[in-house]
Amino acid sequence: LLFSATVSRPIAVLAKTYQHDAVRIETKGDTKQHSDIEYRALVVKPADKENAIINLLRYYEAENALVFCSTRAAVNHMTAKFNNRGMAVVALSGELSQNERTHALQSMRDGRARVCIATDVAARGIDLPGLDLVIHADLPQNKEALLHRSGRTGRAGSKGVSALIVPMSQRKKAERLLGWAKVTAKWDTPPTAKQVEERDNERLLEGFKVSDEVDQEFVAKLLAAHTPEQIAAAYITQYREQRSAPEELQTVSVTGPDVRSPRDxxxxxxxxxxxxxxxxxxxxxxxxxxxxxxxxxxxxxxxxxxxxxxxxxxxxxxxxxxxxxxxxxxxxxxxxxxxxxxLDTPPDLGPQPRGKPQGGKKRPYKRREGDEGKPAYKGKKKWDSDRDGGKPAYKGKKKRDSDDNNSPRTPYKGKSKWDTGGDKPAPKGKPKSATKYDSKPRHKEAPKSDFAPKFGGEADAMPKRKGSGKGKPDFAAADSSKSGRKPRHKVSGKGKFAKSSGKKKTSKPMGRKRT
Structure with missing residues (x-):
């Protein structure tokens, strides 16, 4: 068996992979929304989003309410703010452990908390009794998230409200989201402070109960000390102090863009x-x-x-x-x-052009200190010939000094030749520099030795060793009498440096034979 509120394509592919000859049963059609859930889209100013949520919670006074946020940071911020207002609030997000989540849900069931602020982790698989209100503080990312969030209320035949807080800049997004989910919502504004107070008065009258078990003697003393009006006023004040005060909201237009209207x-x-x-x-x-x-x-x-x-x-x-x-x-x-x-009358504030001083006139020029003896500026200097009738005519670009005398131009005779009758002189070459070093050697010739290197070349100063002729020296066969040292090994015919007897020794190879 596989149960799901919405069957998306990945879930359908998963069911087809693991189930064979399965029967799909749909309890609701795709073209009809849940009749027990009332969808409301509430338009607010972006700065009034949290105040609108407070007024919603105060207006409905639901037994249990669920507020959905998009991020963990928003959950923590809103939880702290509502706790400061005296509301019984718990948080539910992915950063909590399973034990902490269980305690948060249990406090909602026991009545110790009435508001749960959560991310989408609480959108699936949670059933809280008496959950009458779901508030979308942040708009869902897709239609599945909207349906799963709203599905926390309106369960088992009970009624519920799913309210979307829609900032004015996100109205088009909310309309598309509701269209994709095939949900019809009622567009409205959040309850105002006055509407919340009126709703409190209605609940006060409906919930007024009189008990016969009250001490009548104390009632008589209370009536003797205070008038009935004073007692009723004290009762109303105590009732309102137990609840968070509603917030004043800015006026917005539901049908169209925000239009600033004068305040009453x-x-x-x-x-x-x-x-x-x-x-x-x-x-x-x-x-x-x-x-x-x-x-x-x-x-x-x-x-x-x-x-x-x-x-x-x-x-x-x-x-x-x-x-x-x-x-x-x-x-x-x-x-x-x-x-x-x-002022006796309102001021006459006509529109003033931007970028110009008040009155439309330029400010008078003020001389700086030390410029008292300087003559006044008379404007840009003009041509001296303006007095005689205008600017002189343009005569063209002046080429040479000879142009003024109209003298003939000297003909071009070609490139100049060498002074040696037209033949280019032979190159003299680069002069040779003097010798940099003296031919006489600075040092004497290095001393020679009788040591012959292994790979040829000249001899060096190392002493010659007597060996077997294969490149390795034979320390055992060396004459120790000349050096005065004791030989390392005895000449016994044994050992690593023993003289060869001419016979080849055969030995078995150790390990596996290489191929």
Missing amino acids: EFAESTWISLTIGRNQKAEPRWLLPMLCRAGDITKRDIGAIRMQPDETFVQLNAQISNDFMKALGGKKELEEGIKVTV
Whole structure:
């Protein structure tokens, strides 16, 4: 038996190799997607991908949720971030041992963890009870990975949601992936912070339970000390503090490209002017935190920032403009002596051409120090004949000095000959150099010896040895009386250096005979 959620070509070839006369049974057709799984494609800004996952987990509050990432580094990063927010999270990737993977899955089954962040290693062969939500933090590489990931939910007749986090730059890729997998997804945006809070309120009302086993005496004391409204507010606050706060997301367009729309809170706004601009090297990246620190506001309260050469206009929310000015104090100044002025009407900021100074006029020329006595520049010097009527005519290129006198040119007489009547002189040859060394030898002739070399040549200073005549010296037969040394071997007719008797000795060869 061979079970597989998707039968690709390599799996079919493998089954055909090892199975004979096998019957293939398909429980679902290729043209129909899983009816128990709801596919959703959520378009987000690339910077809001992790915040969108947090809002998804908070909105559904699933018993068990599985978040798929493409790399181990992304798994570790997201696990650390969710742990810091107080979520019960476990990681599952290929770098863990089998024992660690088993403990991670067991914590999901026991309820100690509710979110599992994993790579594609958890896309096959894992069955978790109550797994109602699968989130694709990174898009799958192919349609098989998409179907196997989504197949972790919607098992055994239960319903599930498979949500794809789609950055705006990868929308075309997500559409092709869904088309290849023959899956129809609902395109939408992630839940906002307001929608998450509304969903929390619904769960609070649905899960409100009253027990008769509570101490009535303590209830009476609590009602005597606090009003019912205060008790209900404390209950709501405690309920929300036990859960991670939702995140604010940037607005995106689902139907098409991102279109920047004005924010609703700046429909009524107040403009202020700052005494600093481009000429003072002002930049919005450090003006924005300066305004937030000085006025005790957030960046959401600041709208457009328009830079000018010597001043900057900033748009503020009309509801916090008065509090902002009060926080500045009596001097109405920011850091480094930047003064703040409230404008009665919005500034007239018409489009300015790039590369030109403000106003469209050139800056006046300023003389440098020491040039006070120098005459003013009158422009490029022209021809002196311009006063008489124009530039002189071109007379052509001047060839020789004789061209001015119109004298006849000297005829060419040919190449000059030798002075010796036209005949080339005989070569004298290279002079011979003097002898470099004297003919008289510097050293006397080397002493001769009676030693004859083995391979011929001249004799050297080594003493002559008496041998057998075959090239090897016979130390045993040498006359030891002349040298005064004791012979190494006795003349006994035996030994390595014994004299030959004229008879040839026959010996058996040792080892195998060579062929």
